[in-house]
Amino acid sequence: MSESLDLRLALAETELENPVLPYLRQDRIPHIWCPGCGIGSVVTSFAEAVRRSKLDRDKIAVVSGIGCTGRVAGYVDFDSMHTTHGRAIPVATGLHLANPDLKVVVFSGDGDLTGIGGNHFIHAARRNMNLTVICVNNFTYGMTGGQVTPTTPSGANASTTPYGNYEYPFSLPFLADAAGATYIARWTSLHSRNVTQSIEEALKHKGFSFVEVISPCTTLYLRRNRLGDGVDTLQYYQDNSILKHGADTRETAIDFQGKMLVGKFVERQKPTYLDAVNATCAKLIGDDYQLYGKTPPEKEAEKKAAAKGKKKAAK
Amino acid sequence: MNTEIRFSGFGGQGIIRCALITGKALSLYDDKFATMTQAFGPEARGSACSAQLVVSDEKVLYPYITAPAVLMALSQEAYEKYHGEVIEGGTLIVDADLVKTREEHPGRTLWKVPATRFAEELGNRMFTNLVALGFFAAVTGVVSDAAMKQALPGLVPDRFLKINIKAFEKGYMHGLEVTKLDTAEVPAA
Amino acid sequence: MTEATLKADPKGVLTGVHFIDGDHAACEGALAAGCRFVAGYPITPSTEIVERFAARIPKVGGVFIQMEDELAASIAIQGGVWAGHKVMNVTSGPGLSLMMEHLGYAAMTETPCVWVDVQRGGPSTGLPTLPAQADMMQVKWGSHGDYEIIALSPNSPQECFDLMIKAFNLSEEYRCPVFLMMDEVVGHMTERVNIPPADQIEITDRKWTKKKPGEYKAYATTSDDLVPEMVKAGDGYRIHVTGLTHDERGYPAMDVPNQAKLIPRLLNKIRNNTEQLLDVRMDGCDDADVIVMSFGITSRVATAAIEAARAKGLKVGNLRLIICWPFPVKLIQQLAEKVKAFVVPELNMGQMVLEVRRAVEGKVKVISIPHPGGTVHEPETILEQIIEAAR
Structure with a gap:
């Protein structure tokens, strides 16, 4: 009798528990994000993606720069670094190269990632550095009060373009593609399940994987552009997102309140930075070279393959 | 007492290498102190190339040369640029075929060594610097020939080590011969 | 430690x-x-x-x-x-x-x-x-x-x-x-x-912690030891590192009490150990009239000048800083009790000489020998100033 009651209580507790909670530093909640902001739903998707991926969460490190999205590193319960403005990718590069067993994830906003940090973004993509980069793109610098960013659509209003943005924005999937990223997807914060799936794929992808999530900034971008509240924006996302997997990234530009292509645009394989380092050094140095950053099973497999090759040659 | 040496020529002659080999020989195998400096940057990539060595029985304090006792000049430009700084009683060594010298260097000894020609006879003018170095070691006595040969591994490519030693010896023997014959031009001061 | x-x-x-x-x-x-x-x-x-x-x-x-x-x-x-x-x-x-x-x-x-x-x-x-x-x-x-x-x-x-x-x-x-x-x-x-x-x-070695995840606080220190123990990512500690003002756990804590605790500790872990971090070479400073303080390449040129000055019969001390920061304030103050003047040659227009002046508080003469850079001092230039200082 009491046993079944315990079971029921345990079940009730399980049902009540938010599945994301174990992935958050609960002693850091409440967070600083505004009502209607999309960052939280991306974090939820990330947590769910990690859960589904079955990766060892203690071998995942989360790095972010400065800004609203930059705060993600402080709320998620992983090894995490909250770095300087724009420099999340270099820090992630350092973590990854110094310990290739880590899966390093960068959380960054559009201003942090492609404004002050744009140089690092294109170079990490060019090197096919084995990192996962998640960009919450809300078209504005939120934490500093709604200034124009490299992704703000032409014509949109920002605090530093009070008469409308006269610059041409970046299309981030196109930028990432041109720079050499090997996994590229875009969704909006409405597409929670797709975001989850893409992040899971990105985590398992070997190479530079990039997931862009278009997301509302209710307090600044929406208000300043008279676009209503968070719900209105989700409606806009629903009405204007066009699913096109494998789309040519040249077609992914976003006009002010225009149509947006979403989907998985790019997925290809090519040697990562460390693969290339190892291949070059092994060729040059020969047997003395110790492969850098291969996991023990990988090294074991390579040894076996090499031994097999030798045997075959001997026969 | 410091001895200051300037090696000079044009880029590609192995001038810096001359200073490295001599410095290494002196400080590792001849029990001396040697400090080597060289010009860097765009200036160093022009036609004139120079490396300097301060040699002493004690730790060298001032790193640059101020009054060189020995000048090796393997190009006309280097000779023109540097011959005036050699101190009285000092030595000038020039490539016999590449450098046209003025007639007199009062109070200085002028040696002309056919380094490039000898190197060509050995098969390649890339050995010019080693011929010149051998000659330099013989006529100045600043550094021992044994130390110089000991210093070569690591500073010349392994596959050219033997021929470099041969080049050095050729210059060295020539140096010994001419000093014996005393054919150097030593005009009175 | x-x-x-x-x-x-x-x-x-x-x-x-x-x-x-x-x-x-x-x-x-x-x-x-x-x-x-x-x-x-x-x-x-x-x-x-x-x-x-x-x-x-x-x-x-x-x-x-x-x-x-x-x-x-x-x-x-x-x-x-x-x-x-x-x-x-x-x-x-x-x-x-x-x-x-x-x-x-x-x-x-x-x-x-x-x-x-x-x-x-x-x-x-x-x-x-x-x-x-x-x-x-x-x-x-x-x-x-x-x-x-x-x-x-x-x-x-x-x-x-x-x-x-x-x-x-x-x-x-x-x-x-x-x-x-x-x-x-x-x-x-x-x-x-x-x-x-x-x-x-x-x-x-790195100051690795022996504490287990859960017990370990990334920035916890004691009054005896102001340097916290360290862990690395991937070992299950789930550390958080931030450039924001943070508490003992490493979490952002942007308030006056945490700033007042963290910043003095960051400074004092060095400042309190200035004596342990003293690394100088001293030669002939005990009975010197003039001390030449120098560092880096300038210390070699200064030594040449000091040797020349001693050859002229002057009592010159040679003080060379190996560790420049933290600056050895106490040592300079002690030496200032004994000497007439400090001479400070450096390849800048007068930087570390400010520290010497700050330490001696006007008690003795401090002569700067600035140099805009591009080469080193001529030993003669330093010698002239030593002679001047010894007067």
């Missing part, structure tokens, strides 16, 4: 006697000290250090990456530290200026790392291939906010090797950025360098 002392890993130690320049010797020092990850960006006259590292590291076991700029290099290395490596950051003036924000990040997050500045003439692009010692104040004060660093100044290729190892050890002991303040002359001059066997090189 509780950190463990180990012997150097023989894989990184190029034991033997070499004829190499200061840049190459500095790289060998880093390898001997256990540095296995460098993210670099080339800049004259420091480039040879990273070039050599790039050539050597595949055989030693580790990795080098040339980053896209100095901003990336100076913070990528800090990522490397939190993944468990010993790292160094190599640059010169213009690069150093770009790196200043990350100097503050390393100080704030207590990330042990070595910064090599091969000083050239400035400001701006200045004299890329010629020497100066004009970044002395920049490393002390260049990043915003209050922080402390340690800075060492070698005067020969041999010391580039020796002091590099010391710099690594101090960075682990104090968990702060430690500078090796080279200059173009020392970096590019070639001399005999003796690299001892690995078992004769003492290495300070």
Whole structure:
């Protein structure tokens, strides 16, 4: 009798528990994000993606720069670094190269990632550095009060373009593609399940994987552009997102309140930075070279393959 | 007492290498102190190339040369640029075929060594610097020939080590011969 | 201090006697000290250090990456530290200026790392291939906010090797950025360098915690020991590292009490140990009338001048700073009781001389011998000032 009651209580507790909670530093909640902001739903998707991926969460490190999205590193319960403005990718590069067993994830906003940090973004993509980069793109610098960013659509209003943005924005999937990223997807914060799936794929992808999530900034971008509240924006996302997997990234530009292509645009394989380092050094140095950053099973497999090759040659 | 040496020529002659080999020989195998400096940057990539060595029985304090006792000049430009700084009683060594010298260097000894020609006879003018170095070691006595040969591994490519030693010896023997014959031009001061 | 002392890993130690320049010797020092990850960006006259590292590291076991700029290099290395490596950051003036924000990040997050500045003439692009010692104040004060660093100044290729190892050890002991303040002359001059066997090189291990996840607090310290214990990413501690003002757990805590607790600790872990961090060479200072204080390449030229002055019968002391920061205030004050004057030659327009003046508080004469850089002082110039000071 009491046993079944315990079971029921345990079940009730399980049902009540938010599945994301174990992935958050609960002693850091409440967070600083505004009502209607999309960052939280991306974090939820990330947590769910990690859960589904079955990766060892203690071998995942989360790095972010400065800004609203930059705060993600402080709320998620992983090894995490909250770095300087724009420099999340270099820090992630350092973590990854110094310990290739880590899966390093960068959380960054559009201003942090492609404004002050744009140089690092294109170079990490060019090197096919084995990192996962998640960009919450809300078209504005939120934490500093709604200034124009490299992704703000032409014509949109920002605090530093009070008469409308006269610059041409970046299309981030196109930028990432041109720079050499090997996994590229875009969704909006409405597409929670797709975001989850893409992040899971990105985590398992070997190479530079990039997931862009278009997301509302209710307090600044929406208000300043008279676009209503968070719900209105989700409606806009629903009405204007066009699913096109494998789309040519040249077609992914976003006009002010225009149509947006979403989907998985790019997925290809090519040697990562460390693969290339190892291949070059092994060729040059020969047997003395110790492969850098291969996991023990990988090294074991390579040894076996090499031994097999030798045997075959001997026969 | 410091001895200051300037090696000079044009880029590609192995001038810096001359200073490295001599410095290494002196400080590792001849029990001396040697400090080597060289010009860097765009200036160093022009036609004139120079490396300097301060040699002493004690730790060298001032790193640059101020009054060189020995000048090796393997190009006309280097000779023109540097011959005036050699101190009285000092030595000038020039490539016999590449450098046209003025007639007199009062109070200085002028040696002309056919380094490039000898190197060509050995098969390649890339050995010019080693011929010149051998000659330099013989006529100045600043550094021992044994130390110089000991210093070569690591500073010349392994596959050219033997021929470099041969080049050095050729210059060295020539140096010994001419000093014996005393054919150097030593005009009175 | 509780950190463990180990012997150097023989894989990184190029034991033997070499004829190499200061840049190459500095790289060998880093390898001997256990540095296995460098993210670099080339800049004259420091480039040879990273070039050599790039050539050597595949055989030693580790990795080098040339980053896209100095901003990336100076913070990528800090990522490397939190993944468990010993790292160094190599640059010169213009690069150093770009790196200043990350100097503050390393100080704030207590990330042990070595910064090599091969000083050239400035400001701006200045004299890329010629020497100066004009970044002395920049490393002390260049990043915003209050922080402390340690800075060492070698005067020969041999010391580039020796002091590099010391710099690594101090960075682990104090968990702060430690500078090796080279200059173009020392970096590019070639001399005999003796690299001892690995078992004769003492290495300070990182101050790893023995606490378990859950018990461990990333920035907890005691009143006896102001340096927190460290962990690395991937070991299950789920640490959080931030440049924001943080509490003992490492969580952002942007308020007055946490600022009032954290910042004085960051400063005092160095300031309280100024005596332990005293590293000078003194010769003839006990009965001197005049003391010449110098550091780096200038100390060699100054020694030549001091020898000349002594030959003239003057009583001249030779005080050379090996560790420039923290500045040995107390020592200068003690010496000021005995001497008539200090003479301070340096390859800048008067930087460390300000520290001497600050220490002696007007009690004795302090003569600056400034130099805009591009070459070293002439010993005669220093000699003239010694004679002047002795009057």
